[in-house]
Amino acid sequence: MTMKxxxxxxxxxxxKGDIKIIPASSEKVYYHWMKNMNDWxxxxxxxxxxxxxxxxFRVGDxxxxxxxxxxxxxxxxxxxxxxxxxxxxPGKQVALERDPDVLDPWFSAGLWPFxxxxxxxxxxxMQKLFPxxxxxxxxxxxxxxxxxxxxxxxxxxxxxxxxxxxCHSLIRGSEGRKMSKxxxxxxxxxxxxxxxxxxxxxxxxxxxxxxxxxxxxxxxYQRTAFPQGIPxxxxxxxxxxxxxxxxxxxxISFDTNVIHSYRRSVIRCTRLxxxxxxx
Numbered sequence: 468m469t470m471k472x473x474x475x476x477x478x479x480x481x482x483k484g485d486i487k488i489i490p491a492s493s494e495k496v497y498y499h500w501m502k503n504m505n506d507w508x509x510x511x512x513x514x515x516x517x518x519x520x521x522x523x524f525r526v527g528d529x530x531x532x533x534x535x536x537x538x539x540x541x542x543x544x545x546x547x548x549x550x551x552x553x554x555x556x557p558g559k560q561v562a563l564e565r566d567p568d569v570l571d572p573w574f575s576a577g578l579w580p581f582x583x584x585x586x587x588x589x590x591x592x593m594q595k596l597f598p599x600x601x602x603x604x605x606x607x608x609x610x611x612x613x614x615x616x617x618x619x620x621x622x623x624x625x626x627x628x629x630x631x632x633x634c635h636s637l638i639r640g641s642e643g644r645k646m647s648k649x650x651x652x653x654x655x656x657x658x659x660x661x662x663x664x665x666x667x668x669x670x671x672x673x674x675x676x677x678x679x680x681x682x683x684x685x686x687x688y689q690r691t692a693f694p695q696g697i698p699x700x701x702x703x704x705x706x707x708x709x710x711x712x713x714x715x716x717x718x719i720s721f722d723t724n725v726i727h728s729y730r731r732s733v734i735r736c737t738r739l740x741x742x743x744x745x746x
Contacts, residue, residue, distance in 0.1 A: 468507045477501055477618040485627050493606050493634040500610040509571050516569030522548040524563045526556050531564060577615030580628035599629045606634040641692065641722040649677060651685025659726055662699030665689060697723050704730040
């Protein structure tokens with residue numbers, strides 16, 4: 468997909484104030500991405516997603532040649548695609564084969580603000596709820612999701628999807644990398660509060676759809692980061708640590724050792740009333 472014609476109106480929408488991006492640093496990132504956007508390959512070889520509405524076809528007994536652009540049509544339905552193919556070769560028999568690829572998941576996600584409200588029909592929900600006021604998200608997907616929602620909404624509906632975008636910081640692993648199940652650095656708050664063994668952490672990796680290679684990678688990380696598992700820290704220590712992290716600004720490198728140190732502070736605080744009453 469050629470992106471320049473989609474990016475330019477999306478840039479103007481922010482420049483004119485139709486959309487406000489908070490904080491200003493995220494707005495600069497938005498402009499950088501949009502002004503340097505490359506064309507977008509939409510197809511993905513995945514087992515899930517919206518199947519590409521594209522069809523290759525052959526005429527008569529010829530073999531299907533996917534490299535021949537004249538033997539491709541797009542259609543909302545199989546019937547619409549067939550009509551387009553037959554119109555190219557009137558009176559001849561055509562056989563269609565739909566492209567097995569799916570659309571990039573971010574393409575589908577970009578349609579979310581209005582497709583969930585009944586678009587392309589002019590529904591009551593579209594009239595009442597679109598555009599919305601504020602969209603809140605982590606800054607890491609400002610380009611991958613937010614930008615796509617903006618340019619798709621402008622192109623397909625003629626209006627912006629929301630008035631403000633609020634980008635918050637990201638919670639990262641202790642080593643500063645983005646949390647990912649495949650890396651094994653995702654930490655469950657319940658495990659921090661209640662504690663968990665290394666073996667139980669490993670077992671959690673098998674509950675899901677991780678590839679066996681990703682499971683091994685995640686297990687290696689867990690053995691390095693949590694050789695004795697995660698000690699019980701309690702809810703109060705977790706709350707205190709999260710509050711403490713907010714004073715630093717920017718992304719948070721989430722370290723369970725820091726939270727455990729707060730656990731010791733909580734214990735001392737709970738002992739203080741007893742000490743004072745004894746005095």
